Amino acid sequence: MKRLLAISAAAGLALLTACTAGTENSAPSIAPSATSHDPVTIEFWHGFSADNELKAFDDTLAGFKQKFPWITVKATKAVQDDQILQSVRGGNPPDVALSFTTDSVAQFCKAGIFQDLNPYLKASNIDPAALFPKVIAEYTQYQGKRCVMPMLADAYGLYYNKKLMKGNEPPKTLSELADLTKKLTVKDAQGNIKVAGFVPTSQMYENAPIHTGVMVGAKWTNPDGTSAIGSDPQWKTLMTWQKDLVDWFGYDKLEKFRKSFGDEWSADNPFNKGKVAMAIDGEWRNAMLASDAPDVDYGTAPMPVADDQAQRYGAGFITGTIIGIPRGAKHPEAAWELVKYLTTDTGALVGLANAIRNVPSTLPALQSPDLKKDANFQTFLDIFANPNSTTQPAHINAVFNQQTLQEAQIQWESGRAKDLDALLADVDKKINDKLKLTAGG
Amino acid sequence: MASTALGRRRHEVPSALRGGRRRANLRALLYLSPWLVGFSVFFLYPLLSTVYFSFQRYDLFTLEPVGLLNYRYFLRDEAAWTAIRNTLWLVVVMVPLRVLFGLGVAQLITKIKAGAGVFRTIFYLPSLVPLVAGTLGFVYLLNPGTGPVQAILGAVGIDSPDWFGDPAWSKWGLTMLGLWSVGDLMVIFMAALLDVPKQLYEAAALDGANAWRQFVHITLPVIRPVLMFATVTGVIQTLQYFTQAMVAARVASGATDSAGSVFVPGYPDQSTLTFPEWLFHQGFRDFAMGYACVLALVLFAVSMVFTLILLRQFRGFAEEEA
Numbered sequence: 213m214k215r216l217l218a219i220s221a222a223a224g225l226a227l228l229t230a231c232t233a234g235t236e237n238s239a240p241s242i243a244p245s246a247t248s249h250d251p252v253t254i255e256f257w258h259g260f261s262a263d264n265e266l267k268a269f270d271d272t273l274a275g276f277k278q279k280f281p282w283i284t285v286k287a288t289k290a291v292q293d294d295q296i297l298q299s300v301r302g303g304n305p306p307d308v309a310l311s312f313t314t315d316s317v318a319q320f321c322k323a324g325i326f327q328d329l330n331p332y333l334k335a336s337n338i339d340p341a342a343l344f345p346k347v348i349a350e351y352t353q354y355q356g357k358r359c360v361m362p363m364l365a366d367a368y369g370l371y372y373n374k375k376l377m378k379g380n381e382p383p384k385t386l387s388e389l390a391d392l393t394k395k396l397t398v399k400d401a402q403g404n405i406k407v408a409g410f411v412p413t414s415q416m417y418e419n420a421p422i423h424t425g426v427m428v429g430a431k432w433t434n435p436d437g438t439s440a441i442g443s444d445p446q447w448k449t450l451m452t453w454q455k456d457l458v459d460w461f462g463y464d465k466l467e468k469f470r471k472s473f474g475d476e477w478s479a480d481n482p483f484n485k486g487k488v489a490m491a492i493d494g495e496w497r498n499a500m501l502a503s504d505a506p507d508v509d510y511g512t513a514p515m516p517v518a519d520d521q522a523q524r525y526g527a528g529f530i531t532g533t534i535i536g537i538p539r540g541a542k543h544p545e546a547a548w549e550l551v552k553y554l555t556t557d558t559g560a561l562v563g564l565a566n567a568i569r570n571v572p573s574t575l576p577a578l579q580s581p582d583l584k585k586d587a588n589f590q591t592f593l594d595i596f597a598n599p600n601s602t603t604q605p606a607h608i609n610a611v612f613n614q615q616t617l618q619e620a621q622i623q624w625e626s627g628r629a630k631d632l633d634a635l636l637a638d639v640d641k642k643i644n645d646k647l648k649l650t651a652g653g
Numbered sequence: 654m655a656s657t658a659l660g661r662r663r664h665e666v667p668s669a670l671r672g673g674r675r676r677a678n679l680r681a682l683l684y685l686s687p688w689l690v691g692f693s694v695f696f697l698y699p700l701l702s703t704v705y706f707s708f709q710r711y712d713l714f715t716l717e718p719v720g721l722l723n724y725r726y727f728l729r730d731e732a733a734w735t736a737i738r739n740t741l742w743l744v745v746v747m748v749p750l751r752v753l754f755g756l757g758v759a760q761l762i763t764k765i766k767a768g769a770g771v772f773r774t775i776f777y778l779p780s781l782v783p784l785v786a787g788t789l790g791f792v793y794l795l796n797p798g799t800g801p802v803q804a805i806l807g808a809v810g811i812d813s814p815d816w817f818g819d820p821a822w823s824k825w826g827l828t829m830l831g832l833w834s835v836g837d838l839m840v841i842f843m844a845a846l847l848d849v850p851k852q853l854y855e856a857a858a859l860d861g862a863n864a865w866r867q868f869v870h871i872t873l874p875v876i877r878p879v880l881m882f883a884t885v886t887g888v889i890q891t892l893q894y895f896t897q898a899m900v901a902a903r904v905a906s907g908a909t910d911s912a913g914s915v916f917v918p919g920y921p922d923q924s925t926l927t928f929p930e931w932l933f934h935q936g937f938r939d940f941a942m943g944y945a946c947v948l949a950l951v952l953f954a955v956s957m958v959f960t961l962i963l964l965r966q967f968r969g970f971a972e973e974e975a
Contacts, residue, residue, distance in 0.1 A: 294937070301713060319940055323714035415907060420915055467818055470907070472798030612939050614915040623922055628820070642731070649726045650710070650941055652719075 255306035257291040268567030305538035307547035318606040321354035326536035361555040364570040365532035376489035382513035405469040414621040439643035442636040479504035495592035499569035512591040527600035707946040755838030780836030817905035820924035845879035885963040
């Protein structure tokens with residue numbers, strides 16, 4: 213029996229060695245045949261799934277086929293990040309993959325899940341600093357390694373229902389927002405909310421701290437990657453403001469109201485239904501309102517800012533869709549042609565931006581006369597161009613950091629945590645401990 | 654010297670016999686080989702890998718030896734200890750309640766004369782509902798904003814608690830979900846109850862024992878092995894409790910998979926965070942697979958303890974039977 217166990221152990225160790233050997237990182241290389249025009253079919257995974265998005269995307273890929281007739285793109289829709297990771301892990305990734313979230317960029321670059329694109333950029337004489345707005349560079353690279361490119365961007369602002377606003381102008385400061393919220397909120401005799409001026413909890417669809425932190429100019433991390441949340445007084449300003457307004461509503465009443473909402477991405481969104489007068493949302497809501505609630509008379513404005521930061525009014529949160537070449541892609545040269553087309557071709561970007569109402573991600577596309585602009589969409593173009601607009605820089609624990617702060621916010625606004633300083637200090641501790649675990653920081 | 658030589662001679666085995674024994678060993682190995690391969694590939698290799706990775710910083714792609722870092726992090730990871738407490742709460746509260754409820758329902762159904770088949774079907778059907786669908790249904794029913802339960806309670810002036818949004822109620826919500834799908838236990842208990850010899854009850858009735866004494870002194874001792882089986886397998890299943898907690902938290906929190914919408918595991922306030930859920934998050938969401946391996950080893954050790962208890966109890970029953 214002992215001998216059997218020894219044999220099994222040896223076999224197990226041999227398998228273990230074989231498996232871990234596959235985890236070595238390999239540097240990307242550009243084949244000398246990059247200019248070859250031999251017919252090639254490349255796999256492209258993306259996350260688009262709505263009919264209007266798919267049509268717009270198919271039209272864009274048709275434009276690519278016209279420019280690069282020897283490259284056939286086999287596109288797969290509705291793919292999530294998990295599937296991309298598994299395919300790379302399994303050694304059978306697509307040639308090009310697109311992700312809707314920038315949260316994993318640091319991980320993608322550090323672990324080499326996506327190839328470093330700097331050699332490709334150099335070979336194609338593309339200077340990212342001259343092509344993309346500065347803020348985009350922060351979320352498409354990690355420690356000097358650019359492993360993804362931006363393909364369209366998102367900017368966040370304030371939507372307001374003109375009828376529910378009753379002639380009031382959109383608020384510019386947090387105090388104005390609080391006052392207007394109280395003025396516009398309608399409650400029944402039992403105190404149940406029928407219409408909310410604004411839903412202040414961090415649990416409301418797009419009220420996550422990553423978006424609302426911009427209103428007070430709050431910092432997430434220090435240059436060494438450690439948490440700046442506990443030491444930056446702006447988080448305290450934001451959370452105190454939120455708590456005061458939540459208490460005015462009553463947390464239980466507000467939660468009951470929030471939980472009566474339909475799906476954020478459906479026609480039942482409470483803004484469409486006239487249940488909230490003001491809401492934080494991304495520029496894409498313009499297209500959704502046009503298709504799901506064309507009768508809603510609405511306007512857009514930048515998010516309000518802290519009372520003592522009036523000069524920052526006009527700024528917002530910026531993020532975007534990213535695209536890259538996964539490690540192990542079978543046709544990296546052809547893949548690069550597609551990535552380059554989708555991220556740098558002005559015509560392609562403007563066409564896509566017009567179709568799905570996203571912000572184009574290059575400076576020439578932003579200035580293109582073909583870009584459709586109306587007053588509501590222009591607000592987001594202005595937010596995107598505002599020098600005070602920020603993003604969340606790529607961080608190895610981006611998701612964990614957001615999750616930890618949001619957890620603290622929920623405890624605070626619900627009244628289950630009483631000491632805000634202690635709560636934020638605990639957030640710092642958790643984030644810094646996690647950094648040591650994952651990055652040795 | 655002579656005696657040593659004699660001793661050596663005494664232990665010498667004829668070569669023909671040795672060859673036969675070797676052949677017999679090889680044959681035994683051959684017969685065992687499917688199990689050996691399965692054991693090595695599906696148990697031993699993953700276990701050895703888990704131990705190996707637990708000493709590495711492993712993001713699913715790159716490895717870096719870090720000694721005991723992952724183990725040290727476990728000791729101060731508050732979420733892991735919260736997850737342990739939650740899992741133990743479910744073990745201590747949900748498992749006994751499920752066993753009691755399953756036994757009670759089985760007892761009732763074996764006693765009723767008419768419509769037993771209908772009731773058996775009604776109580777068994779929920780255990781066939783997929784976990785995700787069942788949990789979604791429960792969260793919808795108990796939604797404080799639009800749920801039918803709130804509508805009914807509200808009509809008589811009662812405010813329903815925020816079952817899956819209030820940390821004081823969330824684990825009770827999961828327990829109710831567990832009781833609703835008790836059909837699997839009910840079937841096992843029904844089989845055990847129907848197996849109790851009727852003459853024991855008849856003899857006890859002649860001696861004047863009432864229903865309660867019959868239950869305590871006849872039913873319980875006879876079905877004790879089945880009760881023990883249900884309890885220990887229930888404990889092991891609860892140590893792996895994942896899907897219902899994950900789905901309930903995600904749906905109740907309203908988090909979507911969009912950029913910026915972060916799902917807080919264990920919502921609300923980590924009150925539904927179970928140990929396997931935290932393990933999954935560490936490995937596949939935070940890419941801390943080395944640390945996830947430490948959590949997996951802890952779970953393995955605890956499950957082994959319960960398995961040993963199960964084996965020991967069964968051995969005890971077998972000896973009693975003998």
